[in-house]
Amino acid sequence: MKLHVDREACLATGLCTAFAPxxxxxxxxxxxxxxxxxxxxxxxxxxxxxxxxxxxxxxRITED
Ligand code: SF4
Incomplete structure (x- = not known):
């Protein structure tokens, strides 16, 4: 499993950091x-x- 971020879409809200610090x-x-x-x-x-x-x-998560 690999985690990716779309930098153009990300608004840097930080919400995701609360779920997985x-x-x-x-x-x-x-x-x-x-x-x-x-x-x-x-x-x-x-x-x-x-x-x-x-x-x-x-x-986004990929399974590679
Ligand atoms: S929750 Fe916010 S900081 Fe995290 S990836 Fe989405 S837009 Fe970016």
């Missing part, structure tokens, strides 16, 4: 940072919630 964060410039593109199994539910919680659907 071990994987997603905002940097000092307010840009979204993916801390781990291939999160471990115990974080997958959090990541899926973050994907679902993004208001502009900027996050």
């Amino acid at each position: 071990e994987v997603l964060d905002l940097d000092e410039q307010g840009e979204l940072v993916i801390l781990d593109r291939t999160p471990p199994p115990h974080l997958l539910d959090d990541v899926r919630q973050a994907v679902r919680g993004c208001p502009v659907r900027a996050l």
